[in-house]
Amino acid sequence: MASGIKDKVAIIGMGCSKFGERWDCDSEDLMVEAFEECIADAGIDYKEIQAAWLATAIEEIHVGKGGIPLSVALRLPFIPVTRVENFCASGSEALRGAVYAVASGACDIALALGVEKLKDTGYGGLPQRSRGTLNSMWWANYSAPGSFAQLATAYSTKHGIDPAELKRAMAHISVKSHANGAKNPKAHLRNKITEEQVLRAPTVAEPLGIFDCCGVSDGAACAIVTTPEIAKALGKKDMITVKALQLSVSNGTEAGHNSWDGSHFMTARIASKRAYEEAGIRNPRKEIDLAEVHDCFSVTELVTMEDLYLSPEGGAVKDVLDGFYDSDGDLPCQIDGGLKCFGHPIGSSGLRMVYELYLQMLGRADQRQVESPKLGLTHNLGGAPHQNVCSVAIIGRMGV
Amino acid sequence: MIGLTAFGGYIPRLRLSRKSIAEANGWIQPGLRGLAKGERSICNWDEDAVTLAVEAARDCLSCESGGPLAAIYLGSTTLPFADRQNAGIVAAALDLDEDLSTIDITSSQRAGTAALVAALDAGGTTGNILVVASETRRTRAAAQQEMIFGDGAAAFTVGTDDVVAELLARHSTSVDFVDHYRGQNRDFDYNWEERWIRDEGYLKIMPRAISAALEKAGIDGGAVDVLIAPATLKRVPEKIAQMTGIAPEKLADPLDGAVGMTGCAHPLVLLSRALEDAAPGQVLVVASFGQGCDVLVFRATERIADRKPANGVTGYLARRREETNYNKFMSFNELVDREKGMRAELDNQTALTQLYRRRDMLFGLVGGECDACGTHQFPRSRVCVNPNCNKTNTQKPFRFADVPAKIMTWSADHLTYCPDPPLHYGMIQFDGGGRFLANFTDADVGGVAVGQDVRMMFRIKDFDNQRGFRRYFWKAAPVQAGEGAIDG
Numbered sequence: 001m002a003s004g005i006k007d008k009v010a011i012i013g014m015g016c017s018k019f020g021e022r023w024d025c026d027s028e029d030l031m032v033e034a035f036e037e038c039i040a041d042a043g044i045d046y047k048e049i050q051a052a053w054l055a056t057a058i059e060e061i062h063v064g065k066g067g068i069p070l071s072v073a074l075r076l077p078f079i080p081v082t083r084v085e086n087f088c089a090s091g092s093e094a095l096r097g098a099v100y101a102v103a104s105g106a107c108d109i110a111l112a113l114g115v116e117k118l119k120d121t122g123y124g125g126l127p128q129r130s131r132g133t134l135n136s137m138w139w140a141n142y143s144a145p146g147s148f149a150q151l152a153t154a155y156s157t158k159h160g161i162d163p164a165e166l167k168r169a170m171a172h173i174s175v176k177s178h179a180n181g182a183k184n185p186k187a188h189l190r191n192k193i194t195e196e197q198v199l200r201a202p203t204v205a206e207p208l209g210i211f212d213c214c215g216v217s218d219g220a221a222c223a224i225v226t227t228p229e230i231a232k233a234l235g236k237k238d239m240i241t242v243k244a245l246q247l248s249v250s251n252g253t254e255a256g257h258n259s260w261d262g263s264h265f266m267t268a269r270i271a272s273k274r275a276y277e278e279a280g281i282r283n284p285r286k287e288i289d290l291a292e293v294h295d296c297f298s299v300t301e302l303v304t305m306e307d308l309y310l311s312p313e314g315g316a317v318k319d320v321l322d323g324f325y326d327s328d329g330d331l332p333c334q335i336d337g338g339l340k341c342f343g344h345p346i347g348s349s350g351l352r353m354v355y356e357l358y359l360q361m362l363g364r365a366d367q368r369q370v371e372s373p374k375l376g377l378t379h380n381l382g383g384a385p386h387q388n389v390c391s392v393a394i395i396g397r398m399g400v
Numbered sequence: 401m402i403g404l405t406a407f408g409g410y411i412p413r414l415r416l417s418r419k420s421i422a423e424a425n426g427w428i429q430p431g432l433r434g435l436a437k438g439e440r441s442i443c444n445w446d447e448d449a450v451t452l453a454v455e456a457a458r459d460c461l462s463c464e465s466g467g468p469l470a471a472i473y474l475g476s477t478t479l480p481f482a483d484r485q486n487a488g489i490v491a492a493a494l495d496l497d498e499d500l501s502t503i504d505i506t507s508s509q510r511a512g513t514a515a516l517v518a519a520l521d522a523g524g525t526t527g528n529i530l531v532v533a534s535e536t537r538r539t540r541a542a543a544q545q546e547m548i549f550g551d552g553a554a555a556f557t558v559g560t561d562d563v564v565a566e567l568l569a570r571h572s573t574s575v576d577f578v579d580h581y582r583g584q585n586r587d588f589d590y591n592w593e594e595r596w597i598r599d600e601g602y603l604k605i606m607p608r609a610i611s612a613a614l615e616k617a618g619i620d621g622g623a624v625d626v627l628i629a630p631a632t633l634k635r636v637p638e639k640i641a642q643m644t645g646i647a648p649e650k651l652a653d654p655l656d657g658a659v660g661m662t663g664c665a666h667p668l669v670l671l672s673r674a675l676e677d678a679a680p681g682q683v684l685v686v687a688s689f690g691q692g693c694d695v696l697v698f699r700a701t702e703r704i705a706d707r708k709p710a711n712g713v714t715g716y717l718a719r720r721r722e723e724t725n726y727n728k729f730m731s732f733n734e735l736v737d738r739e740k741g742m743r744a745e746l747d748n749q750t751a752l753t754q755l756y757r758r759r760d761m762l763f764g765l766v767g768g769e770c771d772a773c774g775t776h777q778f779p780r781s782r783v784c785v786n787p788n789c790n791k792t793n794t795q796k797p798f799r800f801a802d803v804p805a806k807i808m809t810w811s812a813d814h815l816t817y818c819p820d821p822p823l824h825y826g827m828i829q830f831d832g833g834g835r836f837l838a839n840f841t842d843a844d845v846g847g848v849a850v851g852q853d854v855r856m857m858f859r860i861k862d863f864d865n866q867r868g869f870r871r872y873f874w875k876a877a878p879v880q881a882g883e884g885a886i887d888g
Contacts, residue, residue, distance in 0.1 A: 123742040125815055133751035137762055137861070138779070138873055140825040140839040146813030147837075150826060154809045157850050206812040206822070256777050256785040258833055262809040386827060386837055 004278040007241045007398060008103045010231040011223050013042025016355040019219035019342045020188040027062045027117045028073045030220035034348075035074055035113065042224040043234060046074065049224065050107035052081045055094035055114035057346035057382075059085070061127055062117035070113055087382020088294060089247065090114060091221065091350025092391035096245045098225050108230055113222035114352075116345030126216055126344075145213050146205035147384035148297040153207075154262030155303055159314045167207055169317040170298035171198035174211045174340055176326050177295060181337025183367040188217040189341040212298040217343025221351035223358075228398060239398035240361050243279035243375070246271040247391045255386040265381060267390035268307035272379070275392040276309075281375070285310050288331060288394075289373035290360055292353035294381040295338045304379060305333070308392070327368070335360065335368050346382075350391060353378035357395045374400045402524050403563035403698060408459030409554040409672040409713035411659055412447055413842050413880075414723045415439040418547055424726040425542035432547060438657035439722065441550040443536050445732045445819035446841055446859040449476045450486050451872070452553035453534035454493045454858040458802075460530070460555035461494070462710035462884070469557070470527030471501035475515035476534045477582070477664055479504060480870060489872065490532060493858045495764030495799050501526070509690030511664040516556065517694055520567050524560035531556045535663030540588050541735045548632055550660025554668035554713070564707045565675060565684065565698040569617035573609045574692040577601050594633055602636045602689060607643040609693035610685065614644065617683075617697040621645025625682040628652045628670040631689065632661055646685070658717055664690070671698075673713040678704050710884035719880045721844065732819060743817040748864040750871055760797065765856060765874045767834060768795030776800075776834035798834075800856065804885060805830045805876060807852045812845060828854055828876045841875040853879040 015038030017030045025033075039046055054070035056063060063069035067081030084093040091114035098110035121127045126144055130136070152170070156163045175195055181187040193211060201209035231239055248271035254260040272284070281287045291310065295301035302320060305311040310331060311319040319325065325333035334340065336356040339349060357376035359365045375396040382389045422436035443452070453474055474487035481489075487502035505515045512533030519529040534553035539545040579597040580589045606629060614620060624646045629637045638648040652670045654661075662669050667688040674684055678700040687695045711719070723729065730736045760766040761779050768780030773789035776798055784791050810826030817823075824840035826848075840848065841859050854876035861873040 121742070125743075128743060128746050133754040134758060136748070137750065137755065137758075137871055138836075140837045141816055141818070141823060141862070142825050142837070142839075143813050143815040145815055146811040146823070146825065149811035149813075150809035153811070153826075153850055202814075204813075204815055206810075208811075251787075252781070252785050253787050255837065256779075256781075256835060257775070257787065258829055258835055259787065262827055384837075 005099060005103055005245055006243045006279055007228065009099045009225050009242045010228045010236065010398065011225055011240045011242070011358055012231050012234060012236055013038045013224040014222065014355045014358045015041065016186055016221040016352055017219050018186050019217045019345065019352070021119050022218040023119065025218060027069065027115050030117065030218060031070060031073045031113060031115050034220040034222045038222045038224055044109065044224070047077050048109050049076065049079060049111045050109055051079055051098070051101050052076060052111040052113065053094035053097035054081060054083045055085070055090035055112070055347035055350070056083065056116055057085050057087060057090045058116065058118070058127055058129055061120055063115070086389050088296070088344065088346055089350060089380040089382045089389045089391040090347045091352070092378065092380050092393055095223060095351060095354060095393065096247065098223070099242050099245060102225050102227055109224060109226045111222060111224050112351060113220065114348035114350060115220035116347045117218045118216050118345055119218050124216065143205060145208050145297060147386070148300050149205040149208045150262060151303050151385050152299045155299070158261055158263040161317060163207060166317060167199065168195070169302060169320045170212055171195045172320050173295065173298040173301050174198050177334045177338045177340035180327055180335055180368065181341025184337045184341065187337040187341040188215050188343040208297055208299065214296050214339035215341065215343035217345055219342065219345040219348045219352065221348045221355050223351055223354060238362055240358055240395060241398045243394040243396050244275035245393050246275040246278065247389065249389045250383070250387045252387065262385065264303050265307050265385060265388065265390060267388055268304060268379065268381065268392070271390045271392040272308045275394050279394040281394070284308065285331070288375055288377050290335055290357060290370060290376040291331060291333045291379070292336065292338065292356055292376070293333060293379040295334055295340050296344060296381065300381065301333070308377065308379060332370055335370060350378060350380045354393065354395055361395070361397055401563050401566050402520055402558070402560050403566040404556045405528065405559040405562050405564060406460050406464035406557040406707060406709070407555070407564070407672045407675045408456055408462065408709035409552070409669055409716060410452055410455035410459055411441045411552045411713060411716040412443045412452065413719050413721050414442045414444055415658070415720050416442045416723045416726070416729050420724045420726040421547055429542045432542065432544070435544070435547040440547070440660035441552055442723065442729055443551045443732065444842060446875070447536070448480045448860060449478045449534040449536050450480055450489050451858050451860065452536065452551065453490050453532040453555070456534065456553035456555040457490060457494055457530060457532050459709045459711050460557060463707050464557045467528060469496060469500060469530050471503065471519070471529040473503050473505055473515035473519050473529060473531045474534065475505040475511035475532070475664055477506055477508065477511055478536045479506060489763065492759055492763035493872070495760065495766060495801070509664045510688045510692065510694050512668045513686065513688040513694035513696065516558070516668065516696060517570060517572060519558040520570065520696070528557050528559035531558055533665035533668040535665040537663050538587060538733050541730060545589065548661055550662050552659055552662035552669050553665050554672040556668070556672070562703060563701055564704045565678070565700050568683070568697040568699050569613050570694070570696045571609055571613035571616055572692065572694045573605065575605055576691055577605060598633050598636055602631050602633065603639055603643070605693050606640050606687055606689055609695045610640065610644045610687050613685070613695035613697050619683065623683055624650055624685050626650060626652050626674045626678070626684040628667055628674065628684070628686040630654055630661060630666045630670060664688070669713055675700070675704065676708065676712050676714055680704055715882070715884055719883055728820065741817060746817070747866070748862040748871065749867065750864060750869055762873060764799055765801040766797045766799045769798035770794045771796060776830065776832055778834050778836050800830055800834060801874060803830045803832065805854050805856070807848065807850055807854055808835065809850065810848050812848065824848055838876045840877065842877045848878060855879050855885070
């Protein structure tokens with residue numbers, strides 16, 4: 001087996017814009033806002049960046065195609081800039097590109113930046129996207145909430161869980177994330193909510209109500225990566241390194257073969273297993289200190305806890321209701337507020353998650369600070385439960 | 401012997417209560433209150449004359465025992481395409497061999513019977529012919545026709561072998577009597593005075609043609625067991641019966657209380673309904689009115705007793721949901737410019753090259769069956785979807801349209817644009833393997849569950865109003881109690 005990415009690349013700087021309805025900002029403003037924080041944190045000159053990856057998913061409603069928007073916004077010195085898109089895992093893909101470039105020795109210092117400007121469409125909810133000439137002729141017309149909602153029907157059917165009990169656990173997830181987001185100045189939604197509010201909210205897609213859905217917002221996040229040797233030479237003491245970067249992409253089995261039961265993500269199970277192996281983690285429930293998962297919808301977070309092997313299969317409802325993933329639980333999940341409170345500017349979400357882990361590892365998370373975390377996990381899902389891409393990244397202190 | 405070898409029909413599931421029409425429009429047309437009895441069939445938002453025709457044809461073919469079809473004659477005055485053969489869409493949806501003659505017959509309320517006449521006149525020389533009549537007439541809000549009309553379709557196969565209703569005689573007249581007309585590119589009919597239509601139209605043109613047909617058949621009115629002579633005006637059929645020596649009680653139920661006049665399809669809808677109950681030897685006369693008159697005289701054969709379609713008109717009458725929301729009917733028929741929201745602005749341009757390449761998949765719901773492992777899959781792909789197989793170039797065509805399926809997961813979505821929200825969809829699994837995430841149709845809020853039986857129906861998927869195009873695809877419809885399986 002390949003030796004993997006563990007501890008081969010260090011993160012020396014990160015930045016994250018304020019997420020929200022940034023009516024006053026173009027994508028250019030968001031990119032610069034995140035980058036200014038990042039480059040100051042890294043303590044290098046921007047001309048030392050040798051290659052960059054730009055993540056953005058729905059480019060047609062903001063920056064347009066290619067790597068040019070990033071290069072122009074930051075006036076990068078004619079370096080290679082690659083634009084990546086892989087649904088909601090786009091931000092993690094940018095990081096993967098930058099990390100692999102450094103690990104390969106192709107360059108010393110690389111930038112990964114994700115940005116999305118969703119709020120220029122004129123309507124609420126995720127913007128509609130083109131799906132390709134053939135898909136649009138036979139794929140069901142569906143929305144993200146409607147496709148993810150089906151996890152709930154499948155999950156309660158499979159595990160014999162009363163839909164009302166499942167709905168209560170889903171509500172707990174949203175209440176928990178809002179409590180966390182309320183403490184985060186960069187979050188979009190900073191209000192605490194109650195279980196009763198969640199349960200009473202209008203339905204978006206059966207059985208998901210408004211509070212089961214993450215927000216829609218604008219935002220950018222970025223990371224500068226290099227080798228541990230260069231990081232050390234730059235004077236970095238608390239070294240945060242990449243332990244694993246994995247990606248699993250559906251091959252159509254779930255959508256077209258009767259072997260998948262609709263209650264979980266095949267990709268997440270595969271990607272997380274590979275990531276734990278790459279990072280040398282044997283017992284993720286014990287070893288992972290923090291998780292930032294793709295809580296596009298409350299039910300997604302719930303089944304993801306099992307797909308990441310953090311909760312036993314069929315046991316996520318109990319763990320959630322027991323507070324295992326609360327800020328004071330054994331494994332705080334979405335300590336920054338998650339997609340629920342940050343919204344999901346698609347290209348930036350993966351990097352926003354890494355940003356929180358990075359702050360937490362360095363003890364810079366202020367009111368949200370968890371006691372000395374060493375290993376954290378980020379997880380992104382793009383597409384729909386029956387056909388998706390899933391990325392899992394593990395970030396931690398050097399040598400852990 | 402030439403005649404009908406199979407029959408079927410289709411009535412859309414939604415039935416608009418006429419009371420709701422009168423309640424909405426009585427203030428401007430008080431006369432509507434007198435018509436506010438019973439209900440009329442209305443298309444769901446995703447149905448049109450083509451989709452109705454497909455369902456009627458499937459119903460008919462479910463009891464057809466003959467060989468391959470040589471032709472499809474589609475009669476309708478409300479076909480969605482002015483220049484793109486509508487019968488060709490029906491043929492593709494039925495996944496018929498492309499060596500087929502397809503013809504649209506239109507422009508008159510006799511279009512349905514004209515299609516049948518043409519097929520019978522071919523005399524079986526070309527092979528069996530599928531005749532379908534389908535109609536979905538739009539009317540102005542508050543027009544009397546809105547009360548009287550209904551949507552529906554009927555289908556027959558015509559041939560010489562295994563005949564269930566033998567043609568004894570037929571007679572046609574052509575009289576340019578313009579009781580109403582609809583000009584090219586006009587949305588609605590223009591109607592002349594009813595009393596004139598009754599006296600100079602129905603009561604002069606129809607009895608003459610019926611009598612001529614009976615004479616050709618060598619029978620008199622007393623020998624007729626069932627008379628089908630639909631008219632938009634009250635008591636006209638009874639008078640026609642009297643004038644032709646046929647006892648008025650021999651008139652077939654005009655289905656005016658449950659369906660309404662289904663335009664050029666109506667004589668054939670009533671004929672299809674009558675054949676369900678016909679006894680061997682019975683004589684059935686069907687007459688249609690529209691710039692003249694077509695009359696066909698049939699005699700049921702011994703085979704009628706054991707030839708029944710999967711659902712038939714009666715089955716589809718029972719597959720019913722009352723609709724009391726007149727506003728919804730107005731929206732479905734674009735009689736009002738209702739706010740649809742920005743999500744409805746999605747550009748639905750269709751790549752016609754792509755549509756053509758995958759036409760068996762998109763129209764016929766033809767997927768694949770792997771030669772190596774036997775896995776059924778949709779769509780058919782170059783590499784088998786079975787993770788334990790994944791062999792390349794092993795799939796032969798496999799049609800899913802008539803395969804029963806069950807709901808595995810579902811949701812009712814209030815976000816995605818749908819003319820009748822919430823939009824229902826979910827993963828469906830076919831008996832014997834194969835699945836895909838499908839839109840549902842004819843699904844009721846609160847009436848969808850995991851494990852529920854569904855069957856596939858050919859419906860409109862999206863409208864491209866910018867270009868006047870519409871996309872069709874197959875949707876999953878929850879099976880209603882008593883509904884027959886389509887296994888044609």
